[in-house]
Amino acid sequence: MSVTTPTTMACKACEGPLEVLRLCRRIRMRCTRCGREFQIHEVADRLDPATEAILERYTAIIYD
Numbered sequence: 212m213s214v215t216t217p218t219t220m221a222c223k224a225c226e227g228p229l230e231v232l233r234l235c236r237r238i239r240m241r242c243t244r245c246g247r248e249f250q251i252h253e254v255a256d257r258l259d260p261a262t263e264a265i266l267e268r269y270t271a272i273i274y275d
């Protein structure tokens with residue numbers, strides 16, 4: 212089971228819109244255009260306030 216939440220961030224590869232992808236115990240950013248997945252630390256320097264607020268809801272998630 213997975214849950215996705217749209218964000219206002221852009222993909223580093225294609226500038227498409229990223230969504231937060233929550234898997235069982237993991238969380239990723241995924242591009243809705245090219246399908247590329249990023250770990251949170253890969254986009255941490257680009258997080259905007261709206262996306263940070265989404266991620267704060269997942270404080271129990273293990274950031275691997």
Ligand SMILES: [Zn+2]
Binds near residue numbers: 222242
């Ligand atoms: Zn992309």
